[in-house]
Amino acid sequence: MNLDRKTTPSIIDAVSFDLHLKKCDEYNLDNGIPVYSLNAGAQEVLLIEWVFYAGNWYEQKNIVAATTNFMLKNGTSQKTAFGINEYFEFYGAYLNRSCYNETATITLHCLSKHVNELLPVVAEIIADSIFPEEELNTYRKNQQQRLSVNLKKCDFIANRLIDEYIYGIHHPYGKYTSTLDYDQLNREELVAFYQQFYQQGKCMIFTAGKVPSGLDKSLNETFGHLPLQQRAIPTIQYHLHPAVEKKMHIINDPNGVQGAIRMARPFPNRHHPDYQKVQILNNVYGGFFGSRLMSNIREDKGYTYGIHSYIQNHIHEGAWMISTEAGKDVCKATIEEVYKEMDILCNEPIEEEELSLVKNYMIGSVLGDLDGPFQLIARWKNYILNGIDDQYFYKSVALIKTTESDELQELAKKYLNPNDFYELTVI
Amino acid sequence: MIQYNRFILDNGLTVLVHEDNATPMAVVNVLYDVGARDENPTKTGFAHLFEHLMFGGSVNIPDYDEPLQRSGGDNNAYTTHDLTNYYCQLPAQNIETAFWLESDRMLSLAFSEKSLTVQKKVVCEEFKEHYLNKPYGDVWHKMRELAYTVHPYRWMTIGKELSHVENAHIDDVKAFFFKHYRPVNAILVVAGNVKTVQVKQLAEKWFGPIEMGEKYIRSLTKEPLQQEARKLTIEAAVPLDAFIKTWHMDARLEKGYYAADLLTEILGGGGSSRLYQSLVKEQKLFSNLDCHHFGSIDAGLVTIEGKLVKGVSMEDAEQGVAAIINAIQEEHVTENELTKVKNKTESIIAFEDMSVMSRASSLAMYELLGDANLMNTELDKYQQITSQDLQFYSKQIFRESNSNTIYYQAKK
Numbered sequence: 093m094n095l096d097r098k099t100t101p102s103i104i105d106a107v108s109f110d111l112h113l114k115k116c117d118e119y120n121l122d123n124g125i126p127v128y129s130l131n132a133g134a135q136e137v138l139l140i141e142w143v144f145y146a147g148n149w150y151e152q153k154n155i156v157a158a159t160t161n162f163m164l165k166n167g168t169s170q171k172t173a174f175g176i177n178e179y180f181e182f183y184g185a186y187l188n189r190s191c192y193n194e195t196a197t198i199t200l201h202c203l204s205k206h207v208n209e210l211l212p213v214v215a216e217i218i219a220d221s222i223f224p225e226e227e228l229n230t231y232r233k234n235q236q237q238r239l240s241v242n243l244k245k246c247d248f249i250a251n252r253l254i255d256e257y258i259y260g261i262h263h264p265y266g267k268y269t270s271t272l273d274y275d276q277l278n279r280e281e282l283v284a285f286y287q288q289f290y291q292q293g294k295c296m297i298f299t300a301g302k303v304p305s306g307l308d309k310s311l312n313e314t315f316g317h318l319p320l321q322q323r324a325i326p327t328i329q330y331h332l333h334p335a336v337e338k339k340m341h342i343i344n345d346p347n348g349v350q351g352a353i354r355m356a357r358p359f360p361n362r363h364h365p366d367y368q369k370v371q372i373l374n375n376v377y378g379g380f381f382g383s384r385l386m387s388n389i390r391e392d393k394g395y396t397y398g399i400h401s402y403i404q405n406h407i408h409e410g411a412w413m414i415s416t417e418a419g420k421d422v423c424k425a426t427i428e429e430v431y432k433e434m435d436i437l438c439n440e441p442i443e444e445e446e447l448s449l450v451k452n453y454m455i456g457s458v459l460g461d462l463d464g465p466f467q468l469i470a471r472w473k474n475y476i477l478n479g480i481d482d483q484y485f486y487k488s489v490a491l492i493k494t495t496e497s498d499e500l501q502e503l504a505k506k507y508l509n510p511n512d513f514y515e516l517t518v519i
Numbered sequence: 520m521i522q523y524n525r526f527i528l529d530n531g532l533t534v535l536v537h538e539d540n541a542t543p544m545a546v547v548n549v550l551y552d553v554g555a556r557d558e559n560p561t562k563t564g565f566a567h568l569f570e571h572l573m574f575g576g577s578v579n580i581p582d583y584d585e586p587l588q589r590s591g592g593d594n595n596a597y598t599t600h601d602l603t604n605y606y607c608q609l610p611a612q613n614i615e616t617a618f619w620l621e622s623d624r625m626l627s628l629a630f631s632e633k634s635l636t637v638q639k640k641v642v643c644e645e646f647k648e649h650y651l652n653k654p655y656g657d658v659w660h661k662m663r664e665l666a667y668t669v670h671p672y673r674w675m676t677i678g679k680e681l682s683h684v685e686n687a688h689i690d691d692v693k694a695f696f697f698k699h700y701r702p703v704n705a706i707l708v709v710a711g712n713v714k715t716v717q718v719k720q721l722a723e724k725w726f727g728p729i730e731m732g733e734k735y736i737r738s739l740t741k742e743p744l745q746q747e748a749r750k751l752t753i754e755a756a757v758p759l760d761a762f763i764k765t766w767h768m769d770a771r772l773e774k775g776y777y778a779a780d781l782l783t784e785i786l787g788g789g790g791s792s793r794l795y796q797s798l799v800k801e802q803k804l805f806s807n808l809d810c811h812h813f814g815s816i817d818a819g820l821v822t823i824e825g826k827l828v829k830g831v832s833m834e835d836a837e838q839g840v841a842a843i844i845n846a847i848q849e850e851h852v853t854e855n856e857l858t859k860v861k862n863k864t865e866s867i868i869a870f871e872d873m874s875v876m877s878r879a880s881s882l883a884m885y886e887l888l889g890d891a892n893l894m895n896t897e898l899d900k901y902q903q904i905t906s907q908d909l910q911f912y913s914k915q916i917f918r919e920s921n922s923n924t925i926y927y928q929a930k931k
Contacts, residue, residue, distance in 0.1 A: 095728060097579040097623055101615035106591030109610065134541060135873050137866075165790070173800070177790030182859045184866030203866055234799070234806040237826060240758040244654045347756075350644070350652045382588045394640025397648050417648050449589045456591020456610055463542045464873060 105448070106455035107493045113462065113485045116472045119308060121316035125295050128472055131303040132465040138204045138301040139466055140211075142218065143473070145325045146196040146289035149264045153281060154273040159231070160285045161191040164198060166227040168220040171213070173227055179213055187214070193264045194407050195477065196289075204302045211314040218290055219318050223282045232274045239271060247417060249344050250352035250518040257340070257514045258356055258411050260333025265406060292322040296476070300469035332409065334358070339515045348519040351423040355414040355430060357512040359403055362478055366503060368488045370403065370412075373500045375450050376442055377401050377433065377508075378414060382453065384433050385414070393429070395422040407478055412507065423517050437504035441497040454492050521872065521894055523882055524715045528722060530731040531703030535882050535891055536718045537710035539875055545711035546876050547617040548606040549625070550883035552706075553699035555600045556671040556739060556817065564678020567598040568642050568687055569695055573605065575634025577624035590616040598676050601816040602887060608876055611712035615721060622725035625705065628696055635689055642684050646677050654757045658824075658927055665749050666765050666820055666923040670742040701732020706886050710879040742767065742818060748919050752926040759806070761927040762836050763824035766916045771816045772888060777900050778912035779812060779821055784860040785852060785909075786810040786843065787823065791859075793843050794823065804831050804839045816888065820923075821916055833926045844917045851906045864901045 117129040151157040165187065166173040180187045185202035187210075198217065202210055242248040252268040259266030297311065360367065371379075378385035378401030385399045399416035418426040461467050475481060523537045555566050573596065574583050587594055592609025607617050650656040660675055667673040678684050707726065709718045745767055769775030787794050787810025798804045808825030827836050871877050885893040 095724065097619070097626070100586045100589075101619050103590045103616055104610070104612045106610055106613075109591075133873065134539075135869050137869050137873065174791055174796050178859070181789045181791045181863060182855070184859075184862035184864070186866075201866075201870065203869060230800060230803065233803075233828065237759055237806040237829065241654055241826070244758060246652065345652075348652055349647045380588070381593075382584050390641055391637065394637040395644070397641055397645040417644070417652075419644055419647065449585060452591045453588040453593070456588075457593060459591065459610055460544050460593070460608055463544055463875075466873070 106452040106459065107448075109455060109459060111455070111458060111462065111489050113471070113482050114468055115482070116469065121312045123316055123318065124321045125297055125315060127297045127299065127308065127311060128469070128476065129298075129303055129308075130300040130465050130469045130472065132468065133301050136204045136302050138202055138207055138303065139299065139469065140200045140207070141298045141473070142198045142214070143195050143296045143298065143477070144197070144290055144293050145194060146285070146293060147192045147194040147264070148267070149194045149328060149330075150289060150326065151285065153276070154267060155269050155277065156281050156285050157196060158191040159228075159277055160282045160290070161189050161196040162231065163223050163227060163282060164189050164217050164221055164290075166231070167222050167224045168216045169222055170216060170220065173224075176213065176217070180210065183209055185210055204304050207304060207307065208310055211310055215314045215318060218295075218315075218320070221286060221290075223279050223286065225279055228277065228279055228282070232277060236271050236274050239269065239274075244345065246344055246348055246350065246352040246518040249342065250354045250516055253340070253342070253518070254354035254356050254413070254514060254516050257335040257516065258358055259409075260331075263330045263332060265409070288323055292319055294323070294325055295320045298469050298473050300465040332358075335514065338513070340517070342516070342518045344518050349420055350417045351420055351517045351519045353414075353416050353418055353423060353426060354516045355427070355513050356411045357507070357514070359410045359412040359507070361406060361408060361410055362480065362484075366506070367403075368491045369495050369499060370503055370507065371488075372450065372454065372492060372495050373437070373503050374401055374403060374412070375454055376446065376500070377437060380453060382449070384436075385430065388433060389416070389418075389426055389429050393422075393425075395419060395426045395429075399426075405474075420519055423519075427515060427517070431510045434504070434508040434510060437508055438501070441501050444497065447497055447500075451492050455489070458489065521878055521882065523891055525891065526719060528702065528727055530727065530729055531734070532722070532726050532729075533706045533886060534718065534722050535706070535708045535886060536713065536715040537708065537875075537878055537882060538713060538715065539710060539878075540712055542711050542875050543611060544608050544875065545611040545614045545617070545709065545713050546606060546608045546879040547614065547621055548604065548708040548710070548876075548879040548883050549621050550605075550706045550708070550880075550887060551603045551700055552704045552735060552887060554598060554602045555674065555676040557699065557735075557737065558671060558674075560671070560674075560679075562683055562687070562691060563674045563680075564642070564676070564684045565687065565691065565695060566603055567676045567678070568638065568684055569692070570596050570598045570603055571638040571642060572628065572634060572692060573624055575631055575638060576629035577620075578627040578629055580620060580623050581629070583620055583624065586616055587620060592617065599815075600672055600676060602884070604880055604883065606876060606880060608711075614709075614713060618721045618725040621707075622729065625700060625702065625726065626729050628692075630689060630693055632689060635687065635692060639684055639687060642677070643681055646681055646684070650675070650677060655755075655761055655927060658761070658763060658925065661751060661753060662763060662765060662923065662925055665751050665925065666767070667742055669740045670817065671739060672742075672815065672817065672819070697732070699735055702726060702729050703731050703734045706883045708879045708883045708886075710882070711875045739817065745921050749923045750926075751924070752928060754928050754930045757927070757929050759829065760827040760833060760929050761824065762805075762827060762833060762840070762925075763822065763927065764837070764840065764922055764924045765820040765822045766918070766921045766923075768812060768819055768821045768916050770818045771814070774900075774904075774908070775912050775915065778904050778908050779916060781857075781860045781864070781901065781904055782847070782909060782913055782916070783810045783812055783821060784863060785856060786847065788860065788863065793847070794840070797843055798825075798836075798839045802839055803828055804836045833928070837924070844913070848910065848913045848917060852909050854906070857906055857909070861901055865898060868898055
């Protein structure tokens with residue numbers, strides 16, 4: 093048997109693929125709500141997401157935005173919290189809500205056949221939530237308990253503090269929650285926030301999956317006449333207050349056996365000309381399993397179960413972050429290796445073999461990520477919220493294919509300077 | 520209805536092909552019929568450590584990940600008590616790379632000392648990250664030891680203790696490999712933009728020459744029927760008291776499994792479930808509360824666990840749980856509630872089947888259970904469960920003598 097097991101079978105370089113981003117349909121409801129729709133997939137399932145500009149960017153007091161968003165499921169004038177949950181769960185549907193920095197969402201996952209039963213209750217939540225005092229008290233108490241558990245975890249503490257160092261405690265990207273914040277919540281603030289940013293707020297709808305015919309009509313009947321879109325999004329500017337001290341070491345648990353390490357530097361948003369190319373550099377550095385940080389610090393030294401680097405997904409300003417949990421006695425050595433890898437990227441060009449691997453890997457993952465309606469709509473949503481379009485996608489793909497090693501070395505010199513990085517260890 | 524073709528190579532390797540031409544990708548999923556339940560009690564954590572070693576180079580290929588990434592692919596793996604599953608996804612044009620890689624590591628690993636040394640450390644860090652350095656991180660170690668007296672579900676997949684992983688020797692690695700990682704003990708599923716005839720040719724080319732190996736016949740001691748309630752109190756430096764209670768349930772293919780699955784949904788699935796509504800929202804005994812099971816192949820555990828609201832006593836919390844259980848044993852679940860949990864099950868299955876990767880691993884898992892086509896009859900089995908069945912099984916499961924309780928108390 094002459095089977096050559098030593099040589100890789102011939103492959104087609106993923107960089108030669110012609111990637112195509114399926115367009116999403118766009119239409120407006122009668123009250124001006126834009127709907128973005130992506131009809132794809134074989135399963136009879138559907139995702140609908142309502143996006144409001146109701147993130148913590150717009151709150152006057154800590155956690156008002158997140159609490160308002162959470163309590164959307166806790167009662168309308170027609171239904172109790174239990175009634176709302178039971179209604180969606182009866183149809184095997186999932187109604188989730190999430191609060192981010194700029195936006196807050198309500199997300200429905202359901203079998204396509206049930207959608208018309210479910211839409212009116214979503215509308216009820218958007219138009220007629222009542223924020224019962226007792227629900228708020230239960231939420232407050234349970235969240236305080238949850239927080240007390242999280243505060244024991246080094247990774248939780250580290251995630252909070254590194255953001256505070258970069259943005260400042262009063263910036264929406266840098267602030268975090270204390271027990272006292274829960275005590276100080278009051279119902280009236282939630283109601284006011286709800287009126288301004290949900291009932292009358294700016295809304296967008298995204299739908300994906302096997303979109304039943306007539307969904308546009310149902311959406312218009314149910315949401316097209318609500319008094320949404322009445323209030324302009326306020327323009328609020330926040331100033332950054334980055335920490336002065338760059339190196340921090342915190343003992344949260346004297347008996348801890350691992351340290352959570354976070355290292356980060358400020359980084360511009362996706363409109364900056366370097367942004368897309370830096371994604372390639374980041375992949376080489378710590379962006380996937382085959383990256384240098386992972387190969388060195390996990391696969392060669394065994395200091396950690398995992399180490400990653402990434403650019404934070406923020407609309408305004410961002411950060412380039414390195415994140416890992418490492419054995420207590422090797423935290424220092426881990427940090428040294430992180431800097432050592434920065435240094436190598438600044439001083440030595442990436443070999444062609446490594447760069448072509450990373451490029452093929454990146455194109456392969458984009459291709460995989462274009463597979464499936466939910467992934468596609470998530471990409472479109474990200475583009476729309478960031479004010480970019482599919483030209484950004486094609487440019488990004490082209491840059492992955494064409495960016496050269498010397499350009500990446502220049503970017504490394506520009507951004508991977510250890511002096512620019514905050515360095516935090518929490519044990 | 521998930522379509523597939525099945526053939527078996529001369530060396531006993533079962534191959535399933537699921538064609539889906541709507542995707543540009545292909546998935547290659549290799550399931551080995553070995554999990555933590557097959558470990559020696561003095562060398563636990565081995566099946567999982569082994570999963571790490573499978574990425575440390577094979578006999579002809581020094582690095583598994585690199586050629587796959589170069590082909591535009593990505594991969595991962597997981598180990599449970601029952602099985603070990605490896606999967607990779609790559610552009611369908613480059614599928615042969617996956618055959619080359621997966622067949623070489625089935626042929627033989629490189630058995631590198633360096634890889635063993637490093638991966639022992641990595642697994643120890645994984646152990647610390649998930650089980651030592653987290654509040655309540657050891658609760659499942661304790662619960663498994665309490666609930667199982669003989670069955671190997673007694674220990675965690677990560678291992679009973681760090682020393683078992685630290686002491687792993689290269690000879691153990693070799694013996695484990697040639698006992699379990701043979702074609703006759705594996706199931707290969709290829710899914711996505713592929714054709715069965717092409718898969719057959721590639722499977723014969725790359726996997727065909729591998730020696731069959733010996734079929735591993737599992738003979739585990741069945742956990743005896745529990746006769747008496749077991750209780751344990753732990754004190755630890757945690758902020759809140761936690762309550763956790765388990766009851767033995769039926770094995771994966773028995774009718775009682777489907778009933779138990781629906782019961783956990785009625786009791787703890789979502790905001791309208793009984794435990795949440797009554798004990799978190801109305802009585803305010805718990806700040807959070809879950810009811811679940813692990814879907815294990817051998818007889819598993821139904822679990823109710825939650826954190827107590829400060830000031831509530833363990834006894835009151837436990838009585839609250841007992842009252843809910845008593846109600847489900849005494850009164851029929853209404854048609855409405857039964858329909859709700861069946862609708863939810865239908866929906867869970869539909870969402871799971873969206874990704875090719877998930878379809879591939881489900882086919883492998885059902886084939887391991889005896890027949891991949893079980894995947895297509897699963898929903899029917901849930902549909903057939905009646906409220907009488909639920910009452911019968913709730914009485915069978917939720918007997919006090921069948922229970923294991925841990926009071927996990929915050930050190931004062």
